Amino acid sequence: MQGQQRTVRMMREIEMLRTPPPGVSAWTEGDGLFHLGAVIEGLAGSPYEGGRFRLNIQIPPRFPFEPPHIQFMTPIYHPNIDAAGRICLDMLKMPPKGSWKPSVHLSGVLNSIRLLMQEPNPDDPLADDVVSDLIRVATKPPVKRSFASIKASKRAVDSDDDDDDDDAGGAGASRRRISRQ
Numbered sequence: 265m266q267g268q269q270r271t272v273r274m275m276r277e278i279e280m281l282r283t284p285p286p287g288v289s290a291w292t293e294g295d296g297l298f299h300l301g302a303v304i305e306g307l308a309g310s311p312y313e314g315g316r317f318r319l320n321i322q323i324p325p326r327f328p329f330e331p332p333h334i335q336f337m338t339p340i341y342h343p344n345i346d347a348a349g350r351i352c353l354d355m356l357k358m359p360p361k362g363s364w365k366p367s368v369h370l371s372g373v374l375n376s377i378r379l380l381m382q383e384p385n386p387d388d389p390l391a392d393d394v395v396s397d398l399i400r401v402a403t404k405p406p407v408k409r410s411f412a413s414i415k416a417s418k419r420a421v422d423s424d425d426d427d428d429d430d431d432a433g434g435a436g437a438s439r440r441r442i443s444r445q
Contacts, residue, residue: 266326271297273328277370285375290321298323302374310382312340319377320349321370328366331356332373341397344380346390353380 274297281290287305300321306312317340322333334356336349344352354363355376389395 270323270325270327274298274323280369280371285371285378287378288371288374290370290374298327300370304374304378304381307378307382312381315340317381319374328368330358331362331364331368332370334373334377340381341394342381343384343386343389343391343394350390351377351380352385352388352390353377 278292278297284290287307288302290300290302293299293301300323302319302321304317304319306315306317316338318337320335320337324330324333334351336345336351339347340349346352353376354361355368355373356362356364358364386395
């Protein structure tokens with residue numbers, strides 16, 4: 265029964281992602297419903313403006329009763345995202361430490377990640393060295409732009425896209441675009 269609920273929920277989630285939040289696109293990877301890819305565009309006025317960041321989304325067997333596993337594939341210099349691409353965001357954690365609820369939708373999670381890129385939370389970092397740099401450059405706006413553009417480039421996603429067929433499940437793996445942008 266739980267597997268059927270998960271499948272029905274994912275079909276609804278994918279339908280919702282056909283009209284994603286601004287700056288987000290998503291697609292299924294391979295032939296299944298439980299592995300997705302996404303790209304988040306950096307918000308205008310943020311240090312990531314103009315950047316395109318690829319994410320990998322794995323839907324766990326107990327979804328929606330546990331959160332999806334989301335990881336940045338494009339390197340990003342951010343205090344709440346570590347070098348492995350793991351994201352420190354309350355809505356991606358189970359209570360009592362986190363705020364995941366089964367009523368949360370993937371489009372809302374992706375939008376929250378995009379907003380986290382604009383408004384880092386230095387009080388809950390995954391990358392302490394980035395927090396130190398963030399605090400040091402926060403008072404110098406001209407430096408702030410170069411601080412984050414270290415890894416945020418269109419080429420990072422484009423070069424990653426070239427290799428997707430190999431990374432998305434081996435030979436014959438396919439990708440079905442969900443959102444239209």
